[in-house]
Amino acid sequence: MKASQLFFPTLREVPSEAEVISHQLLLRAGFIRKASGGVYSYLPLAYRVLKKIMNIIREEMDNSGGQEIMMPIIQPKELWEQSGRWELYGDEMFRLSDRHDRFFALGPTHEEMITTIVKNDIHSYRGLPLLLYQIQNKYRDEIRPRFGLMRGREFIMKDAYSFDIDGGGLESMYQVMMQTYNRIFARFKLKFRMVEADSGAIGGNESHEFMVLAESGENEIVYCSACDYAANVEKAEAADIALEFCNEEELPLEKMSTPNKRTIEEVSKFLNVKENRIIKSLLYFADSNPIMVLCRGDRDINEIKLKNVVGSKELTLADDGTANQILGASFGSLGPKDVNLPIYADLEVKYMQNAVCGANENGYHLINVNQKRDLSDMFFADLRNVAAGDQCPNCSQNLFSIRGIEVGQIFKLGLKYSEALDANFLDSEGNTRHMIMGCYGIGVSRTMAAAVEQNYDDDGIIWPLSIAPYQAIVIPVNVKNEEQMQTAVLIYEELLVLGIEAILDDRDERAGVKFKDADLIGIPLRITIGPKSLQSNQAELKVRWEKEISLVPIAGIVEKVKTILET
């Protein structure tokens, strides 16, 4: 492609609307333009990157027995009513009606659709297992779309669905997809990590997420220094271990005045005790039943774990007024002593001695609280967020934490949709059984943004070779110099003959402008033909992520480029 014909409107300044680096650079480098909040057009360079990502996915999915299909974006309300998600999905689903006042959803996902398709035409175990996938736009009316392509309302996703005869079939399909995903992300040349993930409302089933590692990631991952344990903090299990101060002598319980000290931090300072010796007491409603939830003051309750332990559908934190009604005190003074509510406590609370907690009286806290001696009965469970420095649940070594961008998730759905939508088949013995499903997603457009979040410098994007929009750019320093131009064209055409995707920057611009643009759009290899090196029949070769420029004889430069691309 000649740069003079390529539509890549680069900007010299950072558009004021962009905050995160991928958003800024994709706008500046002329990859995307915004249509509305969370909705973007992909310009030629972006679409080339997306196609590369999609093709890698296709190749690997097809290799693993997947078959690509395309389902409608517009989906009738009735379909979603069958699964109950017309209500459940809530405001996040885009809805529309036609001229006859029939309602439709813009597909946020396709479980209902795929299950319907498969159940209508597969009636025998002979048709199973089946793995179908599509790459398509998804629509989710996010509360707050943000970070450019990272959290859009319209985005491109690969979604795959598997149908199996039994749990064993699903298990082997799941393993295959796990390996497939590892191959896909390895081919993107991104630093990533597969982590254990929470399975959400479905419960009990297995799920893994694929995280591209980047500081700006919205997810926190904990991983073990010694073994291969890695999990999203939402999911990571806390080890059930005793604290170092668990063998103290029990001191007498006392009530202390703590006027206007509401937060853990304030109470900690005021009473001069460490935050990890304060019991944090929260009042929740589990499906409208009040419960008290405890954890150490320096810890955070993990609501996903809590929800799973309590077994409730909905979990909401009470407001201050409700706390006063039920416990007779405001936030900051709540505590678990003499409370007539179910109490759920994090495992660590079991080991806390001579601790501090609210007295259920405004402005007062109890000190030297010892759970067995002083507090009501409570149910212990792993309820907190694991943090860096905690012990690995597998091997007891230290856990570290790192941030990641979730670009893929694989999931054992089980019977959820096959039961709701009655997707049955006859097994080899003539019994009617439900199909067992799995689903497997990859955020395609988010992967492009994540690649930028992970690979950039002050000059612009640094695309990994496998997903770069073009592999090489040939820059004649001065297009009016015939010798330079002819040499550049020659090299460019040789690259094309070898199937290398190249740009010839034939624009009548100063060299600096071309260098700046080449860096900004992030082309991995740059070949410069200028007067200096041309004298000795050489051209300059620069790799985007390296500092040095090497001089290569013109006769051998195309071979050299080919070699680099093949390694």
Added chain:
RNA sequence: CGGGAUGUAGCGCAGCUUGGUAGCGCGUCUGGUUCGGGACCAGAAGGCCGCAGGUUCGAAUCCUGUCAUCCCGACCA
């Protein structure tokens, strides 16, 4: 949904307090001089000042409403 901020040329911004019919830098176009990391000179095009009402002889500027965009929050007392 709550809080904050911003909408003026393709991009970045000034002007608004104190109303008088719009400006700067970059980019774009023409001509010329240049030519190895975002050149210089001269000239030019480009704006219903987000939209709708209102006040006024007169509104980018004041008032009301509305829409859009961005940030923070919407859970840890």
